[in-house]
Every structure is written in C-alpha cells, then in structure tokens.
Amino acid sequence: MSAHPAVENAPRYEDSAFMRACRGLPNARTPVWLMRQAGRYMREYRAVREKVSFIELCRTPDLAAEVAVTALDAIGADAAILFSDILLILQPMGMDLEYLEGGPVLHNPVRVALDVERLREAEPRENLAFVFEAVRKTRERMNPALPLIGFCGAPFTLASYMIEGGGSRNFENTKRFMYADSGAWHALMEKLVRGLTVYLNEQIRAGAQAVQIFDSWVGCLSPGDFREFVLPHSRALIAGIEAGAPVIHFGTGTAPYLETFAGAGGDVVGVDFRVELADARERLGDMAVQGNLDPCVLFAQAERIFERAEDILRQGAVRPGHIFNLGHGILPGTPVDNVKRLIAFVQEWEAEAE
Numbered sequence: 001m002s003a004h005p006a007v008e009n010a011p012r013y014e015d016s017a018f019m020r021a022c023r024g025l026p027n028a029r030t031p032v033w034l035m036r037q038a039g040r041y042m043r044e045y046r047a048v049r050e051k052v053s054f055i056e057l058c059r060t061p062d063l064a065a066e067v068a069v070t071a072l073d074a075i076g077a078d079a080a081i082l083f084s085d086i087l088l089i090l091q092p093m094g095m096d097l098e099y100l101e102g103g104p105v106l107h108n109p110v111r112v113a114l115d116v117e118r119l120r121e122a123e124p125r126e127n128l129a130f131v132f133e134a135v136r137k138t139r140e141r142m143n144p145a146l147p148l149i150g151f152c153g154a155p156f157t158l159a160s161y162m163i164e165g166g167g168s169r170n171f172e173n174t175k176r177f178m179y180a181d182s183g184a185w186h187a188l189m190e191k192l193v194r195g196l197t198v199y200l201n202e203q204i205r206a207g208a209q210a211v212q213i214f215d216s217w218v219g220c221l222s223p224g225d226f227r228e229f230v231l232p233h234s235r236a237l238i239a240g241i242e243a244g245a246p247v248i249h250f251g252t253g254t255a256p257y258l259e260t261f262a263g264a265g266g267d268v269v270g271v272d273f274r275v276e277l278a279d280a281r282e283r284l285g286d287m288a289v290q291g292n293l294d295p296c297v298l299f300a301q302a303e304r305i306f307e308r309a310e311d312i313l314r315q316g317a318v319r320p321g322h323i324f325n326l327g328h329g330i331l332p333g334t335p336v337d338n339v340k341r342l343i344a345f346v347q348e349w350e351a352e353a354e
C-alpha cells in the first residue's frame, strides 16, 4: 500500500475531475472509476480473504482501508470507493445476515407486517462505527488529490433482500408484500430511509466526498410501481443528505423510466449498459451521468474494449458531467490487466482528441 505524504493546502480533491463532473463542470478529460473495483477479481483481495471472512474484513477498518487503497493504486482510478457492503446496515436492524458461496443470505426474511414492526432502527452511529472508521482510515491513506465515495443500498434494493431472504430472479415475495400490505411496505421503506440518511451523512462527516446509492434491482419494477412504492422513499433519502456532497443515484434496468428515476434527485444518475449513453444524456438534460460499459466487455480482447469505451466516451462528452464507469460491478474472474488497460485508455482519450 502506498503512503502519501501530507501536502500543503490539502484537500485538493475538490478540483478533481471526478468532483467537477459530479457538479456538471467542464473537464480536460473524463474521470473514471469502476463499481466493485476492489473485489474478487484482484489477487491482493483474494489473499486478504484467505485470512478473514468477508464480514470480518468489512468490520476491520484497517483491512477495509487496505483493500480499498490497494485497488485504487493498482488500477489508477480517479476515485476510491469505501470497502463495505450494502447489506451490513441490516444486521443492527435485526436481520440474520450470512455471506455464503452463492451470495448473501438473510435467514429471517421479512414476510408480514409484524416482522416490520419488530425490526429495530439501524442507529448507525452506535452500531456501524466501524464503517465510519473505515472511511477515516481510507481517507488518511489514499492519494489526497482523489475523492473517496461513500455508499449505501437504496431502500428498494435493501427491502428486496430483506423480503426475499437473499438475491432473487423474479422478486415475487417483494412484490406480493408490496401489493398485499402497502402500509407495512411503506413503513419498512421509511424505517430504512431513517437509518440510511444518518448512515450516509455520517460517512460524509467521516471524510467521504461524495456518496452513491445503489438501487441494483429496481429495474424489476413497472414504472407505475416504481412511482408508487419506491420514488417517494428514494427522494426522501436523497433530500436528507447534507448539502455539499454530490449524490450519485445508480440503478440498473431504469432505461424505460429514466426521467422518473432521475426525479428522485441527486447530482449524478448512474445508468447500466441497456441504454445508449447519448440517449441517457439527452433525456437527463443538464444532470451529470455515470456509466455505462457492459462489465462483460472486460472479458474481450483489448481492441474491442477500446472500441466500446471510445464509443461511450464520445457519447458522454456531448456536454460536461460524464463519469466513466461500468453499467454494473466488475465480475469475479475479470482479467486485471484489462481493467488497467481500460482505465488508462479512458484517461488518455481526451488528451488525444485535443
């Protein structure tokens, strides 16, 4: 892990390409970072995971900071993301969370109104102090010129894990719950939003320069259900975030109702690869946009990666406010060299065009 000496007049990250893009300001080049840039595709990460479980890693601020900073330095991205997981906030609420080979499992899923009533408030300050400590340690150790992104899961994506008891294909339990008892559904979403608002604000206070809200599975909803069951809650969460730190609102499968999704607020909309970036830019007007290379392109040969990246860069550059990213997280098994090639290509691209 690299040590960065304290520099005069730090912090300099306010002038970084990433922060400028979040604010819709013009940049000499397009900033780039990748969702899940620290993870199983990286040898250094797997070495740490041989010694500690995933939950232990998240609960140990020194190790979480090490993993985040190692990934940042190894691939040379323009921002770091906190190393943690969206599901950790569910533990203090009373959910029995376990990470198994096949993915996360919640052993006591929420199925009836009484389950919602029994859930505790998350109380992040008391129960998730290790996350804020990880933010402080990561900020301390990383390049002072670069921003650190804090994050949380969006209320819908978290509720879907709570109700399904893990990942899901059709989200039938989630939707059944939503339709059968909309009062309990809204109570669950409100309880999540109360915890998440404090959680993000505390990450900002601990040193995160921006925050991303991951609504990874929101695309399973019809536009009408999104408007009725999700939008007011995502909007309340975003409205509760302290002014100053840009908010990236990321969702997958949102192309059919991108304008409505963006209506939740925030500074940047994260889009997946199912929408043309030019189309997203057109539909979102002055709002900044993040995305949107298909993570599977990173399994292709270099020429294909560059061709697809350049296409996205061109579409993004029609106006200020594009952050290059994938359309979803890096997959395990992705060749690290391809990740490094992609980042270098994006960072050099505008220089060539000038």
Ligand code: 1CP
Pocket (backbone or CB within 6 Å): 034, 035, 036, 037, 038, 039, 040, 049, 054, 081, 082, 083, 084, 085, 086, 087, 099, 103, 104, 151, 166, 167, 168, 214, 216, 328, 329
């Ligand atoms: O070592 C391991 O096996 C654990 C794998 C792993 C990792 C590296 C999990 C379990 N979570 C994480 C870290 C993580 N998760 C980060 C920080 C790392 C980084 O980005 O550099 C972040 C931002 C997340 C966010 C996250 N967790 C999301 C949203 C992003 C997305 O990909 O949509 C979701 C849906 C989760 C749940 C989760 N946690 C872990 C897994 C494998 C999953 C997804 C499971 C599923 O597909 O249902």
